[in-house]
Amino acid sequence: MFIAPVDATLGETEWRLFVEAHPFGHLIAPGGPARDLPVVVPTQFVLEGDTVWLHLVRANPVFEALTEDPRVLLSIADDWAFIPSSWKVVGDEDPSLGIPTTYYGAVQLVGSATVHDERTSPGSVAAILRRQLAAFQPAEEVADPAESHATRVLGILGIEIAVQQVSAKFKYGGNVDPRHRRAVVERLRARDGAGDVAAAAHVLRRLQAEPAAGSRDPRPPTILDGEAGLA
Numbered sequence: 001m002f003i004a005p006v007d008a009t010l011g012e013t014e015w016r017l018f019v020e021a022h023p024f025g026h027l028i029a030p031g032g033p034a035r036d037l038p039v040v041v042p043t044q045f046v047l048e049g050d051t052v053w054l055h056l057v058r059a060n061p062v063f064e065a066l067t068e069d070p071r072v073l074l075s076i077a078d079d080w081a082f083i084p085s086s087w088k089v090v091g092d093e094d095p096s097l098g099i100p101t102t103y104y105g106a107v108q109l110v111g112s113a114t115v116h117d118e119r120t121s122p123g124s125v126a127a128i129l130r131r132q133l134a135a136f137q138p139a140e141e142v143a144d145p146a147e148s149h150a151t152r153v154l155g156i157l158g159i160e161i162a163v164q165q166v167s168a169k170f171k172y173g174g175n176v177d178p179r180h181r182r183a184v185v186e187r188l189r190a191r192d193g194a195g196d197v198a199a200a201a202h203v204l205r206r207l208q209a210e211p212a213a214g215s216r217d218p219r220p221p222t223i224l225d226g227e228a229g230l231a
Contacts, residue, residue, distance in 0.1 A: 001106065001108065001167060001169060003167065003168075003169045004171075004174075004175070006174030006175050007169050007170055007171045007172075007174055008168075008169070008170075009168035009169070009170060010170075010206065010209055012166075014168070014170065015107050015166060015168035016047070018076070018078075018079075018105050018107055018168070018170075019047050019076055019107050019109075020047065021078075022076050022078040022079075023044055023045055023046060023047070023135070023136075024042070024043070024044050024045070024076070025042075025043065025045065025074050025075050025076035025077075026040050026041065026042055026043070026074070026075045027040070027041045027042075027043050027045075027054070027062065027072055027073075027074050027159075028040050028041075028072060028073045028074070028075060029041075029062050029065035029066055029069070029071075029072050029113070030065070030069055030071065030072075031064070031065030031066075031068040031069055032065075032068030032069055035065070035068070038065070039061050039062045039064075039065040041056065041060060041062050043056060044132070044136070045074065046131055046132050046135045046136075047109075047163075048131070050162065050163045051160060051161065051162060051163065052074060052109060052111070052159075052160070052161035052163060053128050053131050053132065053158070053159070053160060053161075054128070054132075054158070054159050054161075055125060055128050055129060055132070055156050055157065055158045055159065056156060056157060056159065057155060057156055057157075058154075058155050058156055058157050060157075063115060063157060066113050066115055066159075070112045070113045070114070071110070071111075071112055071113075072110070072111065072112070072113045072161060073108055073109070073110050074108070074109040074110075074111075074161065075106070075107075075108050076106065076107045076108075076109075077104055077105065077106040077107075078104070078105060078195075078198075079103075079104060079105045079195055079198040079199055079202060080102055080103060080104035080105075080195050080199065081102070081103050081104075081188060081193070081195045081196050081198075081199035081200075082100070082101075082102050083100060083101045083102065083103060083173075083184055083188075084098075084100055085097075085098035085099060085100040086098050087183070087184050087187045088100070088101070088176070088180065088184070089180075090179060090180055090183045101171075101173075102171070103171055103172045103173065103199045103202070103203070104169075104171055104199075105168075105169070105170045105171075105172075105202060106168070106169045106170075106171075107166065107167070107168045107169075108166070108167040108168075109161070109163045109165075109166055110163070110164055110165040110166075110167075111161040111162045111163040111164045111165070112161070112162050112164065113159050113160065113161050114159070114160045114161075114162070115157055115158070115159060116128065116157060116158035116159070116160060117157055117158075118153050118154050118156075119154060123146065124158060125153055125156060125157065125158040126144070126145050126146035126153055127158075128158035128159075128160070129145040129153070129158075130144070130145065133145075170202060170206060172199065172202045172203045172206055173203055174206065178207055178210075181203050181207060182203075182204075182207070184200075184203065185200045185203050185204060188200040188203075
């Protein structure tokens with residue numbers, strides 16, 4: 001995706017917190033060169049360190065694509081809000097000249113996938129299920145999947161993704177001055193629609209992290225400004 005310098009991530013902490021808050025995305029597997037289109041799978045996942053863990057039903061077509069090419073991209077996008085043109089003006093500015101836009105956050109994780117099969121590697125899929133249960137319902141007592149659902153576990157496969165590259169974009173009005181952004185924040189709060197409060201919070205968070213006016217780094221953006229490989 002295109003990432004303008006003003007929308008680049010502030011760093012690993014920012015994009016990790018975003019992914020942790022939105023552990024649902026689209027897994028994209030391009031497969032081999034003979035495919036007309038990649039396989040795209042909506043899925044929940046867990047990111048721990050530099051590894052993504054998830055599971056899918058064995059019949060999912062993504063597994064055939066992974067046998068052709070293990071490279072995948074996991075796309076997460078959320079906290080979006082449409083900004084009407086009239087919201088982009090303040091004071092006596094002409095509302096008809098405002099330019100509408102959409103605020104959103106997006107993170108893309110690229111890596112190599114390893115498929116885990118309980119039939120050939122007993123305990124491997126159950127271990128992934130335990131990771132997910134611990135992440136999504138840590139306070140609830142639940143039967144161990146290997147002990148209570150052994151047959152059903154055979155019907156799914158686990159995926160482990162070793163993340164090698166991260167692209168992160170936070171498009172929250174960074175191209176305009178603080179006065180105009182704060183005006184948008186007030187309108188988002190007043191509308192209070194789906195995503196509005198979250199988008200407003202991102203605007204304010206990034207405003208607070210900005211350098212003082214006139215002290216923005218004049219250097220051209222590097223790969224670390226918008227894309228970061230995990231060390």
